[in-house]
Amino acid sequence: MRYYILFANYEQGLALRDILLQDNVPNRIAPAPRAIQGDLSCGMSLLIEPEHLDAAKRSIEAHHAAYHRIASLEGQIRPNRDQYC
Amino acid sequence: MIYLDNAATTLHKPQCVIDAVTKAMTSMGNASRGAHSGALTASRTVYETRCKAAKLFGCSRPDHVVFTCNSTEALNIAIQGAIPSGGHVVTTDLEHNSVLRPLYRMQDEKGIRLDFARADAQGALDYEDLERLVREETSAVVCTHMSNLTGEMVDLARIGRMAKEKGILLIVDASQSAGNTPIDMEQMGIDILCFTGHKGLMGPQGTGGLCIREGVEIRPLKEGGSGVQSYRTRQPEEYPTRLEAGTLNGHGLAGLSAALDYIEKTGVETIGKKERSLSRRFYEGVAGIEGVRVYGHFEHAERGPVVALNIRDYDSSEVSDVLSVDYDIATRPGAHCAPRMHRALGTMDQGAVRFSFSWFNTEEEVDLAVKAVREIAQG
Numbered sequence: 229m230r231y232y233i234l235f236a237n238y239e240q241g242l243a244l245r246d247i248l249l250q251d252n253v254p255n256r257i258a259p260a261p262r263a264i265q266g267d268l269s270c271g272m273s274l275l276i277e278p279e280h281l282d283a284a285k286r287s288i289e290a291h292h293a294a295y296h297r298i299a300s301l302e303g304q305i306r307p308n309r310d311q312y313c
Numbered sequence: 314m315i316y317l318d319n320a321a322t323t324l325h326k327p328q329c330v331i332d333a334v335t336k337a338m339t340s341m342g343n344a345s346r347g348a349h350s351g352a353l354t355a356s357r358t359v360y361e362t363r364c365k366a367a368k369l370f371g372c373s374r375p376d377h378v379v380f381t382c383n384s385t386e387a388l389n390i391a392i393q394g395a396i397p398s399g400g401h402v403v404t405t406d407l408e409h410n411s412v413l414r415p416l417y418r419m420q421d422e423k424g425i426r427l428d429f430a431r432a433d434a435q436g437a438l439d440y441e442d443l444e445r446l447v448r449e450e451t452s453a454v455v456c457t458h459m460s461n462l463t464g465e466m467v468d469l470a471r472i473g474r475m476a477k478e479k480g481i482l483l484i485v486d487a488s489q490s491a492g493n494t495p496i497d498m499e500q501m502g503i504d505i506l507c508f509t510g511h512k513g514l515m516g517p518q519g520t521g522g523l524c525i526r527e528g529v530e531i532r533p534l535k536e537g538g539s540g541v542q543s544y545r546t547r548q549p550e551e552y553p554t555r556l557e558a559g560t561l562n563g564h565g566l567a568g569l570s571a572a573l574d575y576i577e578k579t580g581v582e583t584i585g586k587k588e589r590s591l592s593r594r595f596y597e598g599v600a601g602i603e604g605v606r607v608y609g610h611f612e613h614a615e616r617g618p619v620v621a622l623n624i625r626d627y628d629s630s631e632v633s634d635v636l637s638v639d640y641d642i643a644t645r646p647g648a649h650c651a652p653r654m655h656r657a658l659g660t661m662d663q664g665a666v667r668f669s670f671s672w673f674n675t676e677e678e679v680d681l682a683v684k685a686v687r688e689i690a691q692g
Contacts, residue, residue, distance in 0.1 A: 258634050259630035261628045262630055305692075
């Protein structure tokens, strides 16, 4: 399972990206999957490994970071290819 | 990186564009503000850029070329400034949100009535539907020249003839076609042509504009400093000043000017031919791959250099992510600011992966992209 943090716009996403890097929470910028994007989130997401999800949530709370929602989705292509920064 | 997201912006620019921006940033004052050498350098650059744009687009009056930050701003000026409250407007399913959202707002706030000419399941405009929707009281037809999603072209001359016969304003979004497709406003019957500088024209971001046929009246979207007629309480009436409040992006326009020189020297037809050849090569490479679905009428000779596809039921964003991370190929997944076109294609849920080609792409890059698509499709 992959976890994606979704945002209303790229500014929110890039701000949280900086916060997570500062807090040493591994993540990677990825296109927001259409299947979970809905009408209110932008095309950018942050992809988080399951074992880092709680740390990401703690960072979001500590920094009052803005985001739209967190969603999970099974990868469809080469499930073992995940590359995290 | 193999950059195939040129419908969003061309990443590779001619060196002369880069040089022109650099030179402008060390020599340019503010256009229309004073008569010292810095101001005159800016005024001359902006003036010459108007003349070049007018020539490229067949606009009879260079002083009716108005510069904006992009085609979205140009379209907002045209739509909000030229369409009367309560007017009836016909547009199409092919449009980008830069057309749709200003129209929806006009619908909410100015009571305009909107009709949409259909696109078929491959994204081609139904001209008979468009002609059927036009009524005696129709104020304007607003349409794109080329779909940003599939590259489908619109026969502007056909629509222009009809608009002229019925006395209807024709506003055209040339965001995707300017620079790779010949455009002649007079021949095509276009009243207002909106363009951006940073896509096919290969200029800097933050440049664009609208070309206005003589006699077409557009109310200003914004008012402010113009450098002229300072004691008047209202925006000057003359074009282009009427629609250009505030300092222009002179540095960017210097780059656009150089880009227009580059395009004239190279030839729009030459550029378009190469881009379409690359696009066709890509299409022919991927069309037969099992599990790949390509959108668009590729039997039409007149197409833009864009190919949109999906692979099996894979989310288009995941395909684009794999292309980026595993192959270093830049594409654009998702909805492409073209909601009605995705609805027509039946791709609202999956989105699509868009490959778009530029003058600076090569056949080798195209072949690597085909190989990547094949490998992803084969699992």
